Amino acid sequence: MMPTLGLLEAFDRHGALLARVPITHWPVTVGRGLHCDLVLDDPFVAPLHLRIDRPVDAPRRVSVEVGETRNGAILHRKRHGSGGRFDWPDGTPLEIGRTRMALRLADTAIADEQVLPQFPWRTLATTTVLVALMAAAVLGSSWLEANEVSKYLKSLPGLLLGLVVMLGAWSGLWAIANKVFDGRLQFWRHVRIACAMYLAAEAMQVAANLAAFAFSWETLSRFAYLLISLVMAIGIYAHLAAVLPRRRAGLAWTVGAVVLLGVPAWLGTQWLDRMRLSNELYMSSLFPPSLRLAPAVPISQFLQETETLRGRLDRRLRNDGHADEDD
Amino acid sequence: MSPGAAASAVSGLAGSPQEGAAPAPAIAPAAPAVPAAALSRDARRIYELSRDKLVQIRTLLRNSNTQASIGSGFFVSADGLIVTNFHVASQLALEPERYSGAYVTIDGQEGEVELLAFDVRRDLAVLRAKGLTSPAPVLEFRPAAEALAQGERIYSLGNPLDIGFAVTEGTYNGLVRRSFYPRIFFGGTLNPGMSGGPAVDDSGRVLGVNVAKRLDGEQVSFLIPAEFAQALVLRAAQAQPITEPAYDEVTRQLLVHQNLLTERFLQTPFQEQRHGKYLVPVPNDALARCWGSGRDPDFHALNLERTKCQADSDVVAGDFSTGTVRLSYEAYDAPTLGAARFARTYSQSFGNEPFLKRGNRRQTAAECTERYVDRGGLPLRAVVCMSAYRKLPGLYDMTVMAATINQSTQGVLARLDVHGIAFDNGLKLADRYLQAFRWEAAP
Numbered sequence: 050m051m052p053t054l055g056l057l058e059a060f061d062r063h064g065a066l067l068a069r070v071p072i073t074h075w076p077v078t079v080g081r082g083l084h085c086d087l088v089l090d091d092p093f094v095a096p097l098h099l100r101i102d103r104p105v106d107a108p109r110r111v112s113v114e115v116g117e118t119r120n121g122a123i124l125h126r127k128r129h130g131s132g133g134r135f136d137w138p139d140g141t142p143l144e145i146g147r148t149r150m151a152l153r154l155a156d157t158a159i160a161d162e163q164v165l166p167q168f169p170w171r172t173l174a175t176t177t178v179l180v181a182l183m184a185a186a187v188l189g190s191s192w193l194e195a196n197e198v199s200k201y202l203k204s205l206p207g208l209l210l211g212l213v214v215m216l217g218a219w220s221g222l223w224a225i226a227n228k229v230f231d232g233r234l235q236f237w238r239h240v241r242i243a244c245a246m247y248l249a250a251e252a253m254q255v256a257a258n259l260a261a262f263a264f265s266w267e268t269l270s271r272f273a274y275l276l277i278s279l280v281m282a283i284g285i286y287a288h289l290a291a292v293l294p295r296r297r298a299g300l301a302w303t304v305g306a307v308v309l310l311g312v313p314a315w316l317g318t319q320w321l322d323r324m325r326l327s328n329e330l331y332m333s334s335l336f337p338p339s340l341r342l343a344p345a346v347p348i349s350q351f352l353q354e355t356e357t358l359r360g361r362l363d364r365r366l367r368n369d370g371h372a373d374e375d376d
Numbered sequence: 377m378s379p380g381a382a383a384s385a386v387s388g389l390a391g392s393p394q395e396g397a398a399p400a401p402a403i404a405p406a407a408p409a410v411p412a413a414a415l416s417r418d419a420r421r422i423y424e425l426s427r428d429k430l431v432q433i434r435t436l437l438r439n440s441n442t443q444a445s446i447g448s449g450f451f452v453s454a455d456g457l458i459v460t461n462f463h464v465a466s467q468l469a470l471e472p473e474r475y476s477g478a479y480v481t482i483d484g485q486e487g488e489v490e491l492l493a494f495d496v497r498r499d500l501a502v503l504r505a506k507g508l509t510s511p512a513p514v515l516e517f518r519p520a521a522e523a524l525a526q527g528e529r530i531y532s533l534g535n536p537l538d539i540g541f542a543v544t545e546g547t548y549n550g551l552v553r554r555s556f557y558p559r560i561f562f563g564g565t566l567n568p569g570m571s572g573g574p575a576v577d578d579s580g581r582v583l584g585v586n587v588a589k590r591l592d593g594e595q596v597s598f599l600i601p602a603e604f605a606q607a608l609v610l611r612a613a614q615a616q617p618i619t620e621p622a623y624d625e626v627t628r629q630l631l632v633h634q635n636l637l638t639e640r641f642l643q644t645p646f647q648e649q650r651h652g653k654y655l656v657p658v659p660n661d662a663l664a665r666c667w668g669s670g671r672d673p674d675f676h677a678l679n680l681e682r683t684k685c686q687a688d689s690d691v692v693a694g695d696f697s698t699g700t701v702r703l704s705y706e707a708y709d710a711p712t713l714g715a716a717r718f719a720r721t722y723s724q725s726f727g728n729e730p731f732l733k734r735g736n737r738r739q740t741a742a743e744c745t746e747r748y749v750d751r752g753g754l755p756l757r758a759v760v761c762m763s764a765y766r767k768l769p770g771l772y773d774m775t776v777m778a779a780t781i782n783q784s785t786q787g788v789l790a791r792l793d794v795h796g797i798a799f800d801n802g803l804k805l806a807d808r809y810l811q812a813f814r815w816e817a818a819p
Contacts, residue, residue: 193717330748362772371736
């Protein structure tokens with residue numbers, strides 16, 4: 050029986066194992082041709098794509114020769130074309146066509162056996178804390194608006210049920226996507242992402258409104274919705290990155306591009322429709338008086354500033370484009 | 377704060393085809409609308425005296441010749457001058473290229489009318505019947521010097537709901553208190569379609585012109601005193617017919633109106649209304665009517681007092697009213713609610729104000745400025761919003777809002793609306809209004 054010199058493995062784009070061949074001799078060939086040692090079905094692979102050898106004079110090296118191919122081979126993001134030669138370091142993935150190759154040599158030291166993962170107490174604790182915080186935020190917000198304690202207490206079961214259903218549905222849909230694309234459900238991970246996203250958006254809203262109130266920064270209040278959209282975009286990216294972990298860079302670019310194109314498009318639509326970038330006419334979030342830091346100006350100064358309305362309304366009269374519209 | 381609706385509703389009496397299209401059973405019988413037997417002998421005499429001097433006024437779409445609105449009128453000169461309301465003839469003034477006017481006598485004789493003059497502030501217009509072949513029978517005006525006594529019988533004539541000419545009997549109740557322009561309080565019934573018709577005394581002399589009624593009351597109707605109609609007839613006798621859109625003239629008259637309004641509000645000091653230690657400005661009782669209401673029963677932890685005031689100063693400027701002044705307050709006191717919950721409720725109330733956020737063919741969307749302002753140690757969050765009228769240059773709708781922010785569980789939300797005001801006058805009123813807030817600190 051021939052000794053096994055190594056193991057050559059091929060994976061698809063999602064990391065699923067396509068083929069595995071033990072190496073019993075050098076050189077080893079890879080391609081679509083049936084004469085190859087490792088036969089692949091990838092249409093972007095040449096009949097004889099790679100010839101992998103282990104030179105006798107340098108036994109620690111594995112050298113690769115690229116065959117007659119259009120697409121070449123990619124190692125460390127570097128493309129090697131037809132006839133190219135390079136060394137393939139142990140443990141490094143090599144890409145040909147849409148296939149990812151891995152090589153294990155018999156004489157490479159085997160990593161220690163890993164201990165089975167313990168029960169993920171830390172993850173459980175994080176999940177519990179995040180869900181509890183989200184529930185507290187929802188109940189707290191509802192409490193602030195509640196008219197009476199007894200009515201509020203009666204509404205609690207419905208509120209909690211609604212929260213569980215919403216959170217479950219949102220995370221569940223992402224988990225299904227996760228299962229389809231990555232083979233793993235990761236439901237609780239999506240729950241954590243959803244909770245974090247909600248909490249961050251709420252915190253952003255409160256912080257923006259509070260700062261706007263404290264310093265009389267009306268613009269911050271008016272455009273808080275953009276900051277919240279940004280938080281939501283980051284949250285969606287986190288969900289997507291969990292679903293397609295190998296495509297994080299691409300997803301980041303995609304989400305970034307959607308934000309970069311979507312925000313100006315939204316603002317442009319608002320401007321064309323109403324000649325303003327925010328639908329909020331004035332800052333309406335009021336906080337306890339002790340949180341106000343901006344000074345109160347004399348009424349006369351405020352009314353002098355109000356003179357600017359004349360010019361702004363003149364511009365509207367000229368350009369707002371609603372002169373022909375009915376009420 | 378909830379929308380500042382008027383505590384009561386006044387309606388003009390120009391009819392429209394829609395109103396007449398589906399008569400309610402109560403008004404189903406065709407002409408004669410009022411059975412003669414139900415009237416006193418005086419009313420019957422008045423009707424007989426006046427019937428040939430009455431006309432129905434119709435505005436018609438020029439293209440299709442369909443009826444756009446109806447009202448009433450009466451001849452005041454043998455050469456065919458007719459008095460009616462401005463709100464009956466406003467389409468002839470503002471869109472003469474789209475609308476034409478016609479009169480119909482009690483005998484069914486029809487003819488074209490042209491608009492000669494109008495008084496937007498008093499809601500009057502004078503038309504001329506074209507192509508009269510014989511001198512028109514004329515109603516005389518009762519001299520202003522001959523005052524009527526409260527309770528005297530008077531009679532209103534017109535063509536209600538396009539059913540037929542009718543006389544309604546009622547009482548003279550003097551002038552309406554707080555009305556910005558003099559109006560006679562007629563204790564009788566007016567209906568849509570009677571706008572512009574005459575109200576006459578026992579001798580058949582015109583003492584007023586039908587104009588409006590209260591929708592929330594019975595037999596609470598209003599007449600324009602005849603002297604204003606007489607003055608307009610004198611002006612109209614020399615005038616050329618109006619054939620171009622008369623927005624300039626409407627604007628000029630509305631500018632006069634808002635000047636008077638501003639003057640009166642600036643000359644008459646605000647009264648102070650107390651809510652705890654807050655003193656907020658309400659108009660003098662002679663200028664506006666105020667209504668208050670108490671706590672919201674759904675929210676026991678929150679004491680809420682509402683006040684709404686409205687000046688009786690609105691004028692019809694075409695297919696809309698303007699010239700109104702409204703104030704409203706919501707005073708909150710919630711000692712047991714806690715600062716955070718109070719702030720949330722207070723913010724929501726401050727934020728849910730109705731505004732024109734999108735422009736329309738009449739006016740632009742609102743533009744606002746906002747600031748913390750100091751009123752003698754009382755900090756207020758003040759917002760001034762304005763919206764400009766497109767075809768009435770120089771006129772604006774202004775809203776001033778103020779939220780007191782000196783107490784963590786008490787506060788007053790205030791709103792002042794002035795419609796159809798010049799920019800500078802608006803700012804003067806805003807200044808007077810904001811300056812009138814006070815907080816009584818502990819001694």
